[in-house]
Amino acid sequence: MSTTIAAPDHGPAPASGKNSWKTTLAPYARPDVRKSGLDLLTSVVPYIAGFVAMYLLLDVSYLLTLLVAIPTAGFLLRTYIVFHDCAHGNFMPTKRGNQIVGVFTALLVYTPFSAWRHSHAMHHASAGDLDRRGDGDVPTMTVAEWNAASRWKRFEYRATRSPWVMFTIGPFVALVIQPRIWKSSDRKRIQNSVKLTNVALILGVAALCVVMGPVAYLAVQVPLVLLAGGAGIWLFFVQHQYEDAYWENSDSWDYADAALQGSSYLKLPKVLQFFSGNIGLHHVHHLSAKVPNYHLQAAHDSSEIFQNVPVLTLREGLRSMRLKLWCEDRKRLVTWREAEGFAPAAA
Numbered sequence: 001m002s003t004t005i006a007a008p009d010h011g012p013a014p015a016s017g018k019n020s021w022k023t024t025l026a027p028y029a030r031p032d033v034r035k036s037g038l039d040l041l042t043s044v045v046p047y048i049a050g051f052v053a054m055y056l057l058l059d060v061s062y063l064l065t066l067l068v069a070i071p072t073a074g075f076l077l078r079t080y081i082v083f084h085d086c087a088h089g090n091f092m093p094t095k096r097g098n099q100i101v102g103v104f105t106a107l108l109v110y111t112p113f114s115a116w117r118h119s120h121a122m123h124h125a126s127a128g129d130l131d132r133r134g135d136g137d138v139p140t141m142t143v144a145e146w147n148a149a150s151r152w153k154r155f156e157y158r159a160t161r162s163p164w165v166m167f168t169i170g171p172f173v174a175l176v177i178q179p180r181i182w183k184s185s186d187r188k189r190i191q192n193s194v195k196l197t198n199v200a201l202i203l204g205v206a207a208l209c210v211v212m213g214p215v216a217y218l219a220v221q222v223p224l225v226l227l228a229g230g231a232g233i234w235l236f237f238v239q240h241q242y243e244d245a246y247w248e249n250s251d252s253w254d255y256a257d258a259a260l261q262g263s264s265y266l267k268l269p270k271v272l273q274f275f276s277g278n279i280g281l282h283h284v285h286h287l288s289a290k291v292p293n294y295h296l297q298a299a300h301d302s303s304e305i306f307q308n309v310p311v312l313t314l315r316e317g318l319r320s321m322r323l324k325l326w327c328e329d330r331k332r333l334v335t336w337r338e339a340e341g342f343a344p345a346a347a
Contacts, residue, residue, distance in 0.1 A: 021256065021287055021305055028299040029290035031093045039091075039294060043082050043277075044105065047075035054220045055212055066223055073227035074275035080109045080232060081277025081293050087117040088289045107200055111179045114193035115186075124289055127240060128258035130326075131250040138237055140247075142326045143339050161324050166237070171229025231276070238317040239264055239282040242310060243332050259286035265300070265311045272314070283309040 050072030057065045085091035086102030106113040123136030182194040246262025266280030281296040323333035
């Protein structure tokens with residue numbers, strides 16, 4: 001059954017959208033210090049308070065600790081959005097302000113600020129480009145690549161696309177393990193970002209283990225990583241992984257089309273939209289990364305260019321997890337079953 005979304009074709013965006021979107025979004029691409037402050041008060045502050053409450057409840061009931069973990073993980077996810085906006089330089093009015101808030105929130109979400117900022121900028125510059133996959137995006141193979149892949153490559157890819165792996169091991173890999181690693185080929189600045197963050201986290205975790213005890217620390221931290229990390233992985237997945245997503249080769253790839261047709265508008269219930277920091281309005285974010293999270297909804301509502309973007313409901317977003325490979329002939333993502341039964345289109 002096909003996922004129901006708007007704008008199923010990949011035709012060019014309206015001329016007005018291509019020619020005037022920068023002007024249209026300019027009023028929203030400005031930080032508002034008061035709203036940024038409110039974001040911090042409704043993300044970082046309640047996250048820290050929730051963390052402390054979970055620790056104090058350990059002596060009462062671990063079930064209560066786990067119940068408090070649910071909203072606390074939501075605030076951790078919201079903190080990640082603040083970090084994300086700082087990486088784009090849109091959260092605070094100055095570069096220094098974004099750096100300070102960004103580095104602080106980066107430590108809360110276990111991520112090296114400068115290294116992630118670089119990787120994420122690459123993702124924005126190449127999202128939907130078949131010839132530039134692999135920089136900060138969800139690994140995506142084409143049907144042809146899958147058919148030509150080795151047994152090990154298929155096993156590895158199946159694991160990365162399996163919900164069982166994504167929502168159990170995935171959060172720990174994405175938040176705890178992967179951000180700790182750097183490549184020898186990385187620029188010195190990127191390597192230093194990872195190394196210094198690792199040192200800061202080792203010291204911070206060690207201090208918490210001394211204060212709380214290592215068992216108590218893990219009892220609090222593990223469910224938060226699992227819940228917030230799992231939610232983050234799913235959000236990142238559905239932002240570009242839905243049936244009629246946009247993938248083109250570099251010679252026909254277009255930035256505006258990739259943003260408007262290759263980034264979903266995930267319409268979540270208001271409470272989930274709050275905890276996810278409006279990141280479901282991903283089409284606006286990819287068209288202009290300078291729009292802070294608290295202006296995304298207003299920006300979407302302001303212009304006709306956003307009225308025909310792909311829309312996913314919560315249910316459709318969950319169903320998109322079954323999609324595995326990009327079919328270049330059909331111009332859509334397909335399931336394993338569809339890929340196995342696929343016959344190339346007649347010339």
